[in-house]
Amino acid sequence: MDFTQTHFELFSLPQSYALDRDKLDSAYRELQHTVHPDRFAAKPEAEQRVAMQWATQANEAYQTLKHPVNRGVYLLRLQGIDALDANNTKMAPAFLMQQIEWREAIEEARAIRSVAALDTLTDDLRVAHRSIEAQLAELIDTAHDYAAASEAVRQLRFMDKLIAEVGDVYEELEN
Secondary structure: OOOOOOHHHHOOOOOOOOOOHHHHHHHHHHHHHHHOHHHHOOOOHHHHHHHHHHHHHHHHHHHHHHOHHHHHHHHHHHOOOOOOOOOOOOOOHHHHHHHHHHHHHHHHHHHHOOHHHHHHHHHHHHHHHHHHHHHHHHHHHHHOOHHHHHHHHHHHHHHHHHHHHHHHHHHHHHO
16 A cells, blocks of 8 residues: 555545545545554554554545545645635635625624524535535536636635534534
8 A cells, every 4th residue: 555645545536526425435444444443453554654653644644535525625726726725815705795694694693592593594604514515526627717716615614614613503502
């Protein structure tokens, strides 16, 4: 096995944002079965270390590729772009305005203790998240517009934070 492989090469997948999740899961399970450290318990210590390194690399690669933001960041990094560079905070004004509206909706749902409002907001956030993911696939895989893809990755990251925040409000309301 080659430790210089990309995550995509490790799982024998095409290098693209649009990813067949079933194929990723299957390739991960197959690789884990092959390199799992338990299979090397009776082997010399050097082989055990290599197996542990492979298992660790497989886990890291899987976690990166299965998460939409991490996959986008990784693909852009392969192009020499740091999508989460702290100096790059450019965002489309319309997206920023939508962010403000969503945050206000979260606060309103919290204030009136409305699970129904949170449910509606969660649905809206998930639809927006899927839309940005589709846009990101187009930008990376087809248009090769990595600057715009970098902004889309940052937008997805914002969306993840909002969805997590809604989850926190659900927990608050349960208590």
